[in-house]
Amino acid sequence: MSTLEIRDLHVSVETKEGAKPILRGVDLTINSGETHAIMGPNGSGKSTLASALAGHPKYEVTSGTVTLDGEDVLQMSVDERARAGLFLAMQYPVEVPGVSVANFLRTAKTAIAGEAPALRTWGREVKQAMEHLRIDPAFAERSVNEGFSGGEKKRHEILQMELFAPRFAILDETDSGLDVDALRIVSEGVNRAKANTDVGVLLITHYTRILRYIKPDFVHVFVDGAIAEEGGPELAERLEEEGYDRFLTAATA
Amino acid sequence: MSTTTDHSRAVADGAHSHSAGHGVVPVGSRAERLTSFDLADIPVPTGREEEWRFSPVARLQPLFSEDLGAAGVRTTVVPAPEVKVEIVGRDDARLGTTGKPGDRTAVTAWNAFREATVVTVPAEAVASDVTSVRVEGIAKDATALHLLVHAERHSEAVVVIDHLGDATLDETVEIVVDDGAHLTLVTVQDWADGAVHASSHRARLGRDAKLKHVLVTFGGDVVRVTPDATFTGEGGEVEMVGLYFADADQHQEHRLFVDHAVPRCKSRVTYKGALQGAGAHTVWVGDVLIQAKAEGTDTYELNRNLVLTDGARADSVPNLEIETGEIAGAGHASATGRFDDEQLFYLMARGIPEVDARRLVVRGFFAELIEEIGVDSVEERLLASIEAELEKSMSVITGVATREVDA
Numbered sequence: 001m002s003t004l005e006i007r008d009l010h011v012s013v014e015t016k017e018g019a020k021p022i023l024r025g026v027d028l029t030i031n032s033g034e035t036h037a038i039m040g041p042n043g044s045g046k047s048t049l050a051s052a053l054a055g056h057p058k059y060e061v062t063s064g065t066v067t068l069d070g071e072d073v074l075q076m077s078v079d080e081r082a083r084a085g086l087f088l089a090m091q092y093p094v095e096v097p098g099v100s101v102a103n104f105l106r107t108a109k110t111a112i113a114g115e116a117p118a119l120r121t122w123g124r125e126v127k128q129a130m131e132h133l134r135i136d137p138a139f140a141e142r143s144v145n146e147g148f149s150g151g152e153k154k155r156h157e158i159l160q161m162e163l164f165a166p167r168f169a170i171l172d173e174t175d176s177g178l179d180v181d182a183l184r185i186v187s188e189g190v191n192r193a194k195a196n197t198d199v200g201v202l203l204i205t206h207y208t209r210i211l212r213y214i215k216p217d218f219v220h221v222f223v224d225g226a227i228a229e230e231g232g233p234e235l236a237e238r239l240e241e242e243g244y245d246r247f248l249t250a251a252t253a
Numbered sequence: 254m255s256t257t258t259d260h261s262r263a264v265a266d267g268a269h270s271h272s273a274g275h276g277v278v279p280v281g282s283r284a285e286r287l288t289s290f291d292l293a294d295i296p297v298p299t300g301r302e303e304e305w306r307f308s309p310v311a312r313l314q315p316l317f318s319e320d321l322g323a324a325g326v327r328t329t330v331v332p333a334p335e336v337k338v339e340i341v342g343r344d345d346a347r348l349g350t351t352g353k354p355g356d357r358t359a360v361t362a363w364n365a366f367r368e369a370t371v372v373t374v375p376a377e378a379v380a381s382d383v384t385s386v387r388v389e390g391i392a393k394d395a396t397a398l399h400l401l402v403h404a405e406r407h408s409e410a411v412v413v414i415d416h417l418g419d420a421t422l423d424e425t426v427e428i429v430v431d432d433g434a435h436l437t438l439v440t441v442q443d444w445a446d447g448a449v450h451a452s453s454h455r456a457r458l459g460r461d462a463k464l465k466h467v468l469v470t471f472g473g474d475v476v477r478v479t480p481d482a483t484f485t486g487e488g489g490e491v492e493m494v495g496l497y498f499a500d501a502d503q504h505q506e507h508r509l510f511v512d513h514a515v516p517r518c519k520s521r522v523t524y525k526g527a528l529q530g531a532g533a534h535t536v537w538v539g540d541v542l543i544q545a546k547a548e549g550t551d552t553y554e555l556n557r558n559l560v561l562t563d564g565a566r567a568d569s570v571p572n573l574e575i576e577t578g579e580i581a582g583a584g585h586a587s588a589t590g591r592f593d594d595e596q597l598f599y600l601m602a603r604g605i606p607e608v609d610a611r612r613l614v615v616r617g618f619f620a621e622l623i624e625e626i627g628v629d630s631v632e633e634r635l636l637a638s639i640e641a642e643l644e645k646s647m648s649v650i651t652g653v654a655t656r657e658v659d660a
Contacts, residue, residue, distance in 0.1 A: 057594070078601040096599065097617050098616065099614070107605055108600075108605055111603070111604035
């Protein structure tokens with residue numbers, strides 16, 4: 001069993017006007033097999049948490065700690081974090097022209113696993129995972145994310161989550177921009193990964209609808225860079241009915 | 254008819270120029286540019302002329318001289334079995350048919366050579382192998398070299414000209430592609446660090462002739478190549494593909510000119526370059542002229558530059574002159590961009606170390622272009638050369654010359 005522990009995390013983002021504080025003391029503990037939903041209004045800092053955990057250079061951790069089974073994540077480079085078992089499904093996956101999906105997947109898998117995957121089984125594994133996510137096999141030869149639709153990009157992110165088998169996956173608004181069919185396909189992929197690998201999931205979302213497909217064990221409401229309220233799945237249902245108004249009033253009061 | 258202009262101008266610290274600038278008054282039309290076989294007509298440039306304004310003329314000075322020798326390079330030709338090779342005197346009637354020199358180095362090269370190497374692909378012959386021309390620098394004396402590659406009617410061949418070693422070379426490559434012939438001509442500038450090289454490629458295409466002109470520049474101190482192509486019969490097609498990689502203090506300049514002088518010909522120009530290190534400078538100028546009588550012309554040219562580190566500068570100047578409205582298509586695109594940190598982050602977030610991630614991105618940048626070359630041995634060499642170039646920038650990033658992972 002693994003534990004990802006976030007303690008009193010403060011993060012600033014680089015802007016033209018200088019560093020702007022976004023996260024103001026986040027505390028969160030995620031264990032293997034658990035699914036934590038982070039919900040909150042736009043601009044509350046949800047995606048900043050995701051990017052900071054992955055080590056995006058635009059975000060500066062000004063205080064606090066993040067540890068993975070006691071190891072200091074903040075001391076690790078971006079690639080070291082991924083090899084340590086963190087995975088970020090990005091909100092806006094980046095196009096990499098001229099690098100085929102097949103080459104990319106194999107290169108990343110090799111880096112994460114520390115050795116090249118066995119040729120025969122790997123090919124089968126990729127093919128099957130693509131089938132499950134209804135990704136056309138022709139995508140293997142296309143450039144990473146280039147010309148992909150929004151839904152195709154998100155499915156490609158979840159494909160990686162399934163193939164790389166991380167210890168913890170952070171899904172940054174994976175549901176945004178998906179129609180119902182795509183949302184279901186993507187959610188099934190996440191649930192398969194959970195069933196197969198006991199991955200801990202940090203599910204960042206603005207809406208509650210993805211929680212009908214991926215059941216959270218814990219729900220945290222993010223407001224103004226910190227967790228304002230925590231609870232079980234029932235908190236999500238309450239948010240569905242009430243929206244975030246209650247928190248916004250509290251934050252400005 | 255369609256005319257497109259796509260000036261995507263991603264700029265790295267203003268290191269991008271477009272069309273005229275620098276207070277220079279360009280010649281009104283490329284057609285009006287003076288060309289001549291006579292030295293007296295084309296004087297030594299000052300560096301302020303339109304065609305020299307980007308060039309380090311001081312470093313090119315030895316090639317402006319009238320006194321160029323022949324001893325600086327050794328030329329070896331290994332022809333395909335069907336291909337003929339001759340050494341001829343400068344009075345051979347086959348020389349000088351592809352147009353007159355258009356700048357100082359071209360005119361000094363023309364006037365200095367005593368003997369020329371002529372590579373002929375006989376009519377209807379289909380070469381079963383690559384013909385290799387190896388130009389090796391053996392001394393630093395300023396040297397003139399003249400080559401003629403002649404694909405006679407309905408022949409097919411691949412000719413690779415390879416430049417290596419250290420030299421101060423002023424070169425002319427005449428390319429004649431007769432009616433219905435298909436020629437692929439590859440020129441590789443893989444010089445040692447100190448080489449200074451100017452080269453005028455002048456191609457003439459007959460009716461339904463096809464020329465694939467592939468240019469690759471990696472090495473040298475200064476390399477300046479000016480490929481010209483002129484159509485003389487309808488149905489001609491020229492594809493110009495270029496790939497270059499400039500390191501610190503290297504100057505690599507490629508100035509192309511495609512002259513659509515007759516109707517219904519097609520040209521495609523695709524040049525891509527990467528730059529790394531302080532003082533790395535690349536220049537790409539693509540002139541395309543569609544003359545009034547060249548109805549049904551179809552042309553497109555593209556230049557992309559990838560700036561990998563600070564202190565490098567890429568100039569990119571597409572010029573399209575259209576003198577008739579009756580064309581099939583004409584367009585150009587030019588863009589210079591920095592290395593994309595978001596791409597790097599994406600790859601590294603998948604566990605791929607920075608060194609390998611950068612390598613993937615740069616390889617990806619060149620990948621499509623390399624596939625277009627269509628000559629396996631050249632493609633493989635290119636990939637290896639790109640790897641070697643990347644090793645240099647990786648050692649800057651990591652502080653060591655060795656590779657990090659996948660050992």
